[in-house]
Amino acid sequence: xxxxNTFARRTFRRYFWVSTFLLALLTLAVGSTPAKASDTxxxxxxFGDPWYTTNGTQIYAHGGQILQxxxxxxxxxxxxxxxxxxxxxxxxxxxxLTNWTLVGDILPPxxxxxxxxxxxxxxxxxxxxASTKQYxxxxxxxxxxxxxxxxxxxxxxxxxxxxxxQPLGNDSFDIGSFQDTDGTAYLLxxxxxxxxxxxxxxxxxxxxxxxxDGVSTWGDREAPAMFKANGIYYLLASYQxxxxxxxxxxxxxxxxxxxxxxxxxxxxxxxxxYNSQTTYVVPVTGSAGTTYxxxxxxxxxxxxxxxxxxxLPLEISGTSLSMANHPAWYxxxxxxxxxxxxxxxxxxxxxxxxxxxxxxxxxxAVNTAEGTQLEQITCNAxxxxxxxxxxGYFITNxxxxxxxxxxxxSTSTGALVDDWANNSGxxxxxxxxxxxxxxxxxxxxxxxxxxxxxxGSKSSGALIDQWTCNGGTNQLWKQK
Numbered sequence: 001x002x003x004x005n006t007f008a009r010r011t012f013r014r015y016f017w018v019s020t021f022l023l024a025l026l027t028l029a030v031g032s033t034p035a036k037a038s039d040t041x042x043x044x045x046x047f048g049d050p051w052y053t054t055n056g057t058q059i060y061a062h063g064g065q066i067l068q069x070x071x072x073x074x075x076x077x078x079x080x081x082x083x084x085x086x087x088x089x090x091x092x093x094x095x096x097l098t099n100w101t102l103v104g105d106i107l108p109p110x111x112x113x114x115x116x117x118x119x120x121x122x123x124x125x126x127x128x129x130a131s132t133k134q135y136x137x138x139x140x141x142x143x144x145x146x147x148x149x150x151x152x153x154x155x156x157x158x159x160x161x162x163x164x165x166q167p168l169g170n171d172s173f174d175i176g177s178f179q180d181t182d183g184t185a186y187l188l189x190x191x192x193x194x195x196x197x198x199x200x201x202x203x204x205x206x207x208x209x210x211x212x213d214g215v216s217t218w219g220d221r222e223a224p225a226m227f228k229a230n231g232i233y234y235l236l237a238s239y240q241x242x243x244x245x246x247x248x249x250x251x252x253x254x255x256x257x258x259x260x261x262x263x264x265x266x267x268x269x270x271x272x273x274y275n276s277q278t279t280y281v282v283p284v285t286g287s288a289g290t291t292y293x294x295x296x297x298x299x300x301x302x303x304x305x306x307x308x309x310x311x312l313p314l315e316i317s318g319t320s321l322s323m324a325n326h327p328a329w330y331x332x333x334x335x336x337x338x339x340x341x342x343x344x345x346x347x348x349x350x351x352x353x354x355x356x357x358x359x360x361x362x363x364x365a366v367n368t369a370e371g372t373q374l375e376q377i378t379c380n381a382x383x384x385x386x387x388x389x390x391x392g393y394f395i396t397n398x399x400x401x402x403x404x405x406x407x408x409x410s411t412s413t414g415a416l417v418d419d420w421a422n423n424s425g426x427x428x429x430x431x432x433x434x435x436x437x438x439x440x441x442x443x444x445x446x447x448x449x450x451x452x453x454x455x456g457s458k459s460s461g462a463l464i465d466q467w468t469c470n471g472g473t474n475q476l477w478k479q480k
Contacts, residue, residue: 050308053092054099056380061090062297062307063123065177065280066097069155073097076155077279078122078139079105080304086121087305089137091156097333103156107137114141114148114164121148123223123279125177126155127185129205135159136205138175138187145171147187149206167199167208174222176280181228186212186256188224188235195219196237198226198256212256218263223248227281227292232319236266236278236294243301245272252319266314266321274325276310286336292316293331294323313338327438344434346479351386351398353379353480357439358473359458363387363404363451365397365419373416374404374464376453379480389479393430394422395442403428404451406466411447414454417464439476441469450475 051059064077073094079087088105107124109117120142126135137150137159146166150159166172167189176188185201187208196218199208221237228234233256238248247270249263267273276296284291296310313329315322324340328347331338354363362379366372379385383399390396395404402419406427422428426446433441442451444466452467453474469475 050306051100052379052381054101054381056382057102058306059090059092059100059102059309060087060305061092062304062309063279065125065295066282067126067128067155069128071095074103074155075100076106076124076126076137078124080307085117086115086119087117089121089124089139089159093156104158106152106156107139107150107159107161110161113161114143115161119143123175125175125280127177127179127205128155129185130183132204134204136185138177140173140175145173147172147175147189151206162206165207167197168211170194170197172197174224176224176226178226178228180256186226188226190222190224190237190240192240196221196224196235198235212258218251218260223278225278225281225295227283229283229290229292229316234281234321235260236281237263238273238277243299243304245275245277245299247271248273248276248278250321252321261319264321267323268325271325273323274310274312281314284331284333284336286332286334288332288335288337290336291331291338346389346393346432346440348389348393351383351388353381353385354387354395354442354477355379355480356453356474357476357478358453358456359462361458361460361462363464363477365400365402368400370400370402370420371407371418373407373418376457376460376462376464378460389432393432394428395430396422404430406444406447409446410466411449413449413466413468415447415449415466417451417466435476439478441471441475442477443469451477 060079061075061077062080067074075092079090086109089107091103091106092100093103094100109115122140124137124139126137128135134151135155139148141148141164144164146164148164149162152159171191172189174190178186185205187199187201189197191197198212200210200212202209220240222240223238225236233253234250236250239246247265250266251260251263253260276298279297280295282293292314294312294314298308298310300307312323326340329338329340356376359376361376362385364375364377365384366375386398388396397419400419403422405418405420407416407418409427429445431443447466449466450469452465454463454465456474
C-alpha cells in the first residue's frame with residue numbers, strides 16, 4: 001500500500017494477517033492458467049494469528065502469490081523486517097496447500113544497487129514464459145520508482161536480477177501481474193499522477209510495449225490484481241491509505257482495453273476488506289468448476305514482519321463480485337468447489353491443532369511414549385500438536401497414532417488425560433459441543449467431564465486433565 005505522503009511515516013510497509021487462517025488452500029496456476037486439482041478437501045480458517053511452516057518457523061511471504069508446478073504449490077512473497085527495508089523474497093512449497101516448507105530466499109539482498117537492505121522491494125509477481133522457458137519475476141523498486149526484473153529457470157531457484165526501469169518512462173509503485181489465456185503478459189502498475197495503469201509486456205515479459213487504453217484514468221489506487229472468469233476481466237485494487245486498510249474495489253470489462261465498469265466494493269462496506277489489502281487472486285479448477293481465491297495482506301503498522309494473511313473465496317454472479325468473511329471455509333481441490341461452515345461441528349478426517357481459548361496454546365503430546373500425560377504447549381505446527389477427530393469421536397495424534405485417553409478409565413475430577421493406543425473404550429471417546437463462536441467444549445463419554453487445562457493455567461507445559469464442565473475458557477478449544 002503506497003502513498004506519496006506516507007512513505008516516511010510507515011517505515012516502508014504495513015502489516016497484515018492470513019490467517020492464520022491456517023490455511024490450506026488452493027492452487028494457483030502459472031499465470032492465469034487454472035490450478036490442477038488435488039485429492040483432498042482443505043479447510044481455510046482465519047484466526048488473525050501468524051502462519052507457520054511444518055518446521056514451526058513463521059511464514060514471511062507478503063505481497064505475493066501462489067503458483068503450481070506439477071504437483072507442488074509455491075508461495076512466493078516478500079520478507080519485511082520490523083525496521084523496514086528489503087530482507088529478501090521467500091519461496092515456500094506445499095504438496096497440499098496446507099503444510100508449507102521454506103525452500104529458501106530466492107532473491108536475497110545485495111551489497112549495492114536496487115536490492116540493498118536499505119531499500120524497499122515489494123510485491124513480487126512471477127510468471128512462467130513458455131517460449132523462453134524462464135520464470136520471470138517483477139517487483140516494485142522504491143528507489144527508482146520503477147519495476148525490477150529477475151529470471152530463473154526454476155520457480156524456486158535463485159533469481160538473477162536484471163535491473164529496474166520506469167515502464168515507458170512512468171513512475172511505478174504497487175504492481176500486479178496478469179497472464180491471459182493466450183500467454184500475453186500484463187503489468188499492473190500504480191502511478192500517483194496518472195492513476196492505475198496496465199501495460200502490455202513484450203514476448204519475453206521483460207519490458208512494456210504499450211499502455212492498454214481505458215484503465216489509466218483510475219486515480220488514487222494501488223495493490224492491483226487481475227483475473228479472468230467466464231470471459232470477463234476483473235481488476236481489484238485498494239485506495240492509497242498508507243498502512244491502514246480500506247474498502248478495496250473492483251471493476252469489470254469484456255476486454256482489457258475496456259471500457260471498464262465503475263468501481264464497486266466487493267467486501268462488506270465499512271469493514272476495510274476485513275482488514276486486508278489485495279495482493280493476488282488464485283484460480284483453483286476441478287471437475288465441478290473453479291473457485292477464485294482472494295489473497296490479501298493484513299498489515300500491522302510498525303511491525304510489518306508479523307503481518308498476517310487473509311484468503312477468502314470470491315463469489316461471482318453475472319459480472320458482480322462479492323466476498324463474505326467466513327471464519328472457516330472448505331475447498332475441495334478435486335472438484336474446485338468451496339463451501340462455508342458455521343464452525344458448529346468439528347472438522348473430521350484431517351489433522352488440526354486444538355487451541356485453548358484461555359491460553360492460546362495447543363493441546364500437545366509430549367513425546368511418542370504411550371501413557372504420557374498431555375500438556376498445553378506454545379503452538380509450533382509440530383506433528384505432536386496435530387489431532388484428527390474421527391466420527392466417534394476419537395482424537396488421534398498425528399505423530400504417535402495414539403488417542404486422547406482418560407487414564408485408567410477414571411470418572412474422577414482431576415484425572416489425568418494421556419495418549420494411549422486406541423482400544424475403543426468410552427474413556428477414549430469425546431463429544432464436541434459448540435459455543436457458537438468457533439470454540440468447543442470436549443466432553444468425555446465415560447465420565448461426562450470436560451477436557452481441561454489444570455488450574456486454568458496459561459503457562460506452556462501446563463497439564464491436561466478432566467474436570468467437571470463449568471464453561472471456563474480453559475475448557476474451550478478450537479480447531480486450527
